Amino acid sequence: MYTMGIDVGSASSKVVILENGVNVVAAEVIQVGTGSSGPQRALEKAFEVSGLKMEDMTKIVATGYGRFALKEADKQVSEISCHAKGIFFLVPEARTIIDIGGQDAKAIRLDNKGFVKQFFMNDKCAAGTGRFLDVMARVLEITLDDMAEYDSRATEIASISSTCTVFAESEVISQLSKGVSKENIIAGVHQSVASKACGLAYRGGLEDAVVMTGGVAKNAGVVRAISRELNREVIVAPNPQTTGALGAALFAYEEAKR
Numbered sequence: 001m002y003t004m005g006i007d008v009g010s011a012s013s014k015v016v017i018l019e020n021g022v023n024v025v026a027a028e029v030i031q032v033g034t035g036s037s038g039p040q041r042a043l044e045k046a047f048e049v050s051g052l053k054m055e056d057m058t059k060i061v062a063t064g065y066g067r068f069a070l071k072e073a074d075k076q077v078s079e080i081s082c083h084a085k086g087i088f089f090l091v092p093e094a095r096t097i098i099d100i101g102g103q104d105a106k107a108i109r110l111d112n113k114g115f116v117k118q119f120f121m122n123d124k125c126a127a128g129t130g131r132f133l134d135v136m137a138r139v140l141e142i143t144l145d146d147m148a149e150y151d152s153r154a155t156e157i158a159s160i161s162s163t164c165t166v167f168a169e170s171e172v173i174s175q176l177s178k179g180v181s182k183e184n185i186i187a188g189v190h191q192s193v194a195s196k197a198c199g200l201a202y203r204g205g206l207e208d209a210v211v212m213t214g215g216v217a218k219n220a221g222v223v224r225a226i227s228r229e230l231n232r233e234v235i236v237a238p239n240p241q242t243t244g245a246l247g248a249a250l251f252a253y254e255e256a257k258r
């Protein structure tokens with residue numbers, strides 16, 4: 001039996017196809033969010049990779065910001081529940097999840113059965129989210145893929161004191177004009193994102209193991225900064241951008257078995 005999870009985020013669309021609730025046969029990401037082409041292109045890619053078609057799917061669950069716009073879905077489940085489900089499947093020792101996506105950041109606390117005990121979210125402001133990193137990468141004229149490497153060459157962490165993305169952008173431009181290296185500025189940018197995420201993670205008490213997910217988990221510079229700030233190991237979820245879609249596919253499997 002095949003089930004599908006679709007995560008329509010603000011920055012990207014993700015599709016996971018699961019066989020019998022255990023084997024991932026496709027986990028695809030398209031870097032376009034809620035716009036109509038993102039989910040459709042992610043679906044097409046997942047079918048291409050798996051050799052399957054829509055009729056093969058027993059159940060489909062949608063999650064993410066754009067989940068209600070998908071006519072293909074049998075059910076909608078929140079992103080918090082889907083990330084919790086996907087992460088617990090991959091890393092059963094996880095008790096704190098940090099998800100940083102394109103437009104929000106969340107800390108989710110799990111119990112030892114994988115149920116959500118508490119969650120904290122910043123969805124009011126771009127600072128501390130992927131959007132902040134996207135803006136800074138553009139100002140610094142480097143790709144998202146290169147950010148971690150620049151960070152690893154930093155000799156000092158530049159101070160980015162503004163808590164607002166727009167002011168922080170001006171701060172970065174001013175630091176560049178003063179001759180501060182891109183490496184040090186990027187380390188400061190990562191530190192700024194990390195301190196906001198850790199603020200969320202500390203609320204309600206922090207429990208190990210800490211697992212990071214969402215697209216920003218692909219940036220090893222942010223992961224290092226969070227690990228430094230929390231003073232503990234941070235596990236990066238395998239294929240972190242697709243864990244919400246994986247959780248949705250697992251919910252679809254439970255629904256199908258009913």
Ligand SMILES: Nc1ncnc2c1ncn2[C@@H]1O[C@H](COP(=O)(O)OP(=O)(O)OP(=O)(O)O)[C@@H](O)[C@H]1O
Binds near residue numbers: 102217
């Ligand atoms: N290869 C990469 N290297 C570093 N960072 C990346 C990479 N790919 C994506 N990102 C970061 O991940 C962010 C998007 O994350 P993700 O795809 O989880 O967001 P989303 O689920 O669409 O958003 P949200 O959950 O907030 O609606 C981007 O803003 C970018 O900063």
Ligand SMILES: [Mg+2]
Binds near residue numbers: 214244
């Ligand atoms: Mg997301």
